[in-house]
Amino acid sequence: MSDFNAKKVLVLGGSRGIGAAIVRRFANEGAAVTFTYAGSKDAADALATEASATAIRSDAADRDSVIAVVRDQGALDVLVVNAGTLIIGDPLELDADAVDRMIDVNVRAPYHAAVEAARHMPEGGRIIVIGSVNGDRMPFAGGAAYALTKSALQGMSRGLARDFGAKGITVNVIQPGPTATDMNPEDGPMSDFMHSFMAIKRHGRPEEIAGLAAYLAGPEAGYTTGALHTIDGGFGA
Numbered sequence: 102m103s104d105f106n107a108k109k110v111l112v113l114g115g116s117r118g119i120g121a122a123i124v125r126r127f128a129n130e131g132a133a134v135t136f137t138y139a140g141s142k143d144a145a146d147a148l149a150t151e152a153s154a155t156a157i158r159s160d161a162a163d164r165d166s167v168i169a170v171v172r173d174q175g176a177l178d179v180l181v182v183n184a185g186t187l188i189i190g191d192p193l194e195l196d197a198d199a200v201d202r203m204i205d206v207n208v209r210a211p212y213h214a215a216v217e218a219a220r221h222m223p224e225g226g227r228i229i230v231i232g233s234v235n236g237d238r239m240p241f242a243g244g245a246a247y248a249l250t251k252s253a254l255q256g257m258s259r260g261l262a263r264d265f266g267a268k269g270i271t272v273n274v275i276q277p278g279p280t281a282t283d284m285n286p287e288d289g290p291m292s293d294f295m296h297s298f299m300a301i302k303r304h305g306r307p308e309e310i311a312g313l314a315a316y317l318a319g320p321e322a323g324y325t326t327g328a329l330h331t332i333d334g335g336f337g338a
């Protein structure tokens with residue numbers, strides 16, 4: 102497959118999990134891929150070698166760093182904002198600074214990255230943000246702040262789709278359900294509960310999410326924008 106031959110792709114948060122699968126997918130299809138990471142230098146270096154990609158250390162909680170990384174890429178064909186963190190717990194007990202940091206990474210970074218990317222993107226550019234089915238449905242206690250961050254991406258993408266539509270740039274949200282990564286291992290404590298109400302009673306694979314990202318970035322998706330694309334095994338059905 103070579104839909105992305107010579108295309109320039111930036112994945113924010115690409116060293117592990119869903120982001121790493123997205124890096125591999127675009128690299129395997131011929132793209133020149135750059136990705137960021139915050140802490141996992143060894144994983145980032147290994148993936149960069151494996152996928153012939155470029156790894157840049159940049160904390161998504163640092164707005165200026167996010168904007169600088171995107172700006173330095175120049176005319177990107179595809180921006181994927183995947184970096185995200187998950188804090189679950191009693192809102193009466195959660196550390197306020199930790200909650201605000203999650204909001205910085207999960208909401209402020211996608212907004213500023215998307216806007217900066219659109220300044221330089223050519224006609225037909227693609228902006229893809231990784232949200233969550235929890236933007237639509239939060240079926241357990243303790244997830245209010247995380248759900249807040251993911252539902253914020255819904256409004257952001259609808260609005261930016263209209264802002265950038267005239268330039269032929271599409272803006273879409275992928276909303277995964279439980280996906281087997283370090284953040285949400287398939288043998289984790291919540292898995293049986295989540296599988297109990299899902300139609301497909303397993304975690305998704307990062308490669309399944311990457312496949313949807315490739316579709317949204319590809320030539321058949323030029324008419325798809327401002328939309329939420331849920332891929333969740335029926336978690337939210």
Ligand code: NDP
Pocket residue numbers: 113114115116117118119120121137138139140141142144159160161162183184185186187206231232233234276277278279280281282283284285
């Ligand atoms: P992981 O924790 O497995 O991986 C997160 C990735 O994002 C890593 O590459 C990590 O880099 C990077 N990252 C995290 N924080 C930062 C930061 N401050 N700056 C730069 N990079 C950062 O998570 P997943 O792969 O599971 O999740 C990816 C996205 O998918 C997130 O937005 C998450 O909310 C969303 N999602 C995940 C679901 C799941 O069940 N797994 C379900 C629904 C949505 P580093 O290695 O350096 O820390």
